[in-house]
Amino acid sequence: MFANVYLHNNMRKPTEIRQEQIKQAVLDIIFTDGLKNLSTRMLAQRIGMSEGAIFRHFPTKQHIIVDIVNDVHKDFIGGLRKIALSKQNPPKRLEEFLCFTIKYLTDNKGITLLLFSEASHNNDVQLKQALTQIFNSQKKLLSKIILDGIAEGVWDESVPVESVAMLYMGIPVSLNIELILNSGLIDSSNFCNKMFQLMNKMLK
Amino acid sequence: MFANVYLHNNMRKPTEIRQEQIKQAVLDIIFTDGLKNLSTRMLAQRIGMSEGAIFRHFPTKQHIIVDIVNDVHKDFIGGLRKIALSKQNPPKRLEEFLCFTIKYLTDNKGITLLLFSEASHNNDVQLKQALTQIFNSQKKLLSKIILDGIAEGVWDESVPVESVAMLYMGIPVSLNIELILNSGLIDSSNFCNKMFQLMNKMLK
DNA sequence: ATCCTATATGTAAGCATTTACTCACTTAAA
DNA sequence: TTTAAGTGAGTAAATGCTTACATATAGGAT
Numbered sequence: 046m047f048a049n050v051y052l053h054n055n056m057r058k059p060t061e062i063r064q065e066q067i068k069q070a071v072l073d074i075i076f077t078d079g080l081k082n083l084s085t086r087m088l089a090q091r092i093g094m095s096e097g098a099i100f101r102h103f104p105t106k107q108h109i110i111v112d113i114v115n116d117v118h119k120d121f122i123g124g125l126r127k128i129a130l131s132k133q134n135p136p137k138r139l140e141e142f143l144c145f146t147i148k149y150l151t152d153n154k155g156i157t158l159l160l161f162s163e164a165s166h167n168n169d170v171q172l173k174q175a176l177t178q179i180f181n182s183q184k185k186l187l188s189k190i191i192l193d194g195i196a197e198g199v200w201d202e203s204v205p206v207e208s209v210a211m212l213y214m215g216i217p218v219s220l221n222i223e224l225i226l227n228s229g230l231i232d233s234s235n236f237c238n239k240m241f242q243l244m245n246k247m248l249k
Numbered sequence: 250m251f252a253n254v255y256l257h258n259n260m261r262k263p264t265e266i267r268q269e270q271i272k273q274a275v276l277d278i279i280f281t282d283g284l285k286n287l288s289t290r291m292l293a294q295r296i297g298m299s300e301g302a303i304f305r306h307f308p309t310k311q312h313i314i315v316d317i318v319n320d321v322h323k324d325f326i327g328g329l330r331k332i333a334l335s336k337q338n339p340p341k342r343l344e345e346f347l348c349f350t351i352k353y354l355t356d357n358k359g360i361t362l363l364l365f366s367e368a369s370h371n372n373d374v375q376l377k378q379a380l381t382q383i384f385n386s387q388k389k390l391l392s393k394i395i396l397d398g399i400a401e402g403v404w405d406e407s408v409p410v411e412s413v414a415m416l417y418m419g420i421p422v423s424l425n426i427e428l429i430l431n432s433g434l435i436d437s438s439n440f441c442n443k444m445f446q447l448m449n450k451m452l453k
Numbered sequence: 454a455t456c457c458t459a460t461a462t463g464t465a466a467g468c469a470t471t472t473a474c475t476c477a478c479t480t481a482a483a
Numbered sequence: 484t485t486t487a488a489g490t491g492a493g494t495a496a497a498t499g500c501t502t503a504c505a506t507a508t509a510g511g512a513t
Contacts, residue, residue: 079370081285215419
């Protein structure tokens with residue numbers, strides 16, 4: 046009769062849910078403490094499970110990182126691709142492209158730092174390839190939007206597409222610096238709109 | 250007579266020179282292997298001295314980082330300040346500002362990653378303050394140039410100064426990503442000129 | 454419903470390795 | 484001859500991961 050009154054504070058959960066929890070906690074730790082302070086001990090503590098339990102759901106710590114990078118490729122790059130290849134006019138696509146980028150990165154605050162930090166070392170060849178592809182995909186998709194806009198005559202044909210794409214690549218980091226300095230408080234839709242205005246002007 | 254023919258491979262050097270070597274090696278390691286792979290063992294090996302010797306020249310590893318950040322504040326921010334407050338016309342100042350930034354960061358390849366990574370964790374309050382000041386100084390100095398340009402009538406007064414400054418903050422990282430992906434090969438002066446053209450257009 | 458069993462999820466303790474840093478001692482250089 | 488620069492061996496703590504063991508949970512047979 047009273048058996049179910051007391052909830053166990055360590056109720057078991059299926060591995061799919063635990064994996065999501067772990068990945069979320071990893072990004073959280075990276076954002077607040079930096080990649081080099083990400084330890085499996087700290088990770089376990091933040092989720093509220095033992096360290097050993099983590100290794101029931103992922104074979105190694107590195108596999109967690111790789112899994113996150115794969116998520117980024119699927120969700121983030123996938124979302125950008127949909128926008129870049131849609132039927133809307135190029136300026137509208139550019140605006141959505143920017144807003145989607147900013148929303149994704151503010152919702153997943155550790156990702157910018159993870160991508161940028163991990164990209165810099167060559168220890169894991171497979172991981173580095175995935176990161177390179179993420180960076181190049183972004184540039185390629187944005188370039189497509191710009192080239193479409195030029196072809197349609199809404200933007201100046203003399204614009205250096207490569208350079209504009211490069212400038213865009215810095216936006217996530219500007220955003221991240223701002224997030225850190227303002228401790229996470231940012232008007233996301235306002236930020237994205239301003240960036241669109243600037244880039245649109247740059248292209249005219 | 251033959252005493253000086255054979256050079257000792259462990260010739261002793263004054264602490265000032267060793268400190269510079271150590272700081273340079275730290276930035277080198279950060280650029281090639283990432284901040285989290287920066288160990289005193291690796292550092293000693295790269296310079297060609299014993300691990301213990303490092304601690305003759307710096308009390309702790311953290312002190313090396315702090316010293317580098319102080320250098321950045323003096324050399325980089327100092328240089329930017331000189332340009333921002335010079336008597337030249339605003340567009341010329343903007344161009345020099347951008348080129349100086351890019352030159353400094355390509356000459357000291359680990360700095361972008363160091364500043365950006367370290368800024369994200371709160372372990373060391375003093376360090377975080379120094380980093381915040383570096384970011385804010387950059388924004389303030391660039392804003393000054395833009396506002397001067399608006400006052401002189403060369404740029405549009407409706408331009409959102411804050412947003413432009415924020416976009417500028419991303420440039421070093423775009424550069425860094427490019428450096429990593431292209432393994433260090435970049436036409437620095439060409440890059441800086443292109444960025445100037447874009448920002449100038451944005452401001453008109 | 455109740456029991457039984459297989460399996461997935463959990464834990465605490467411990468492992469080998471790496472880490473930042475120290476210390477006793479040596480020796481080049483001023 | 485004093486001092487600053489260098490070394491190699493060692494330390495305690497932290498790290499990623501393993502292991503032996505415990506038990507919640509799902510599902511079929513009773």
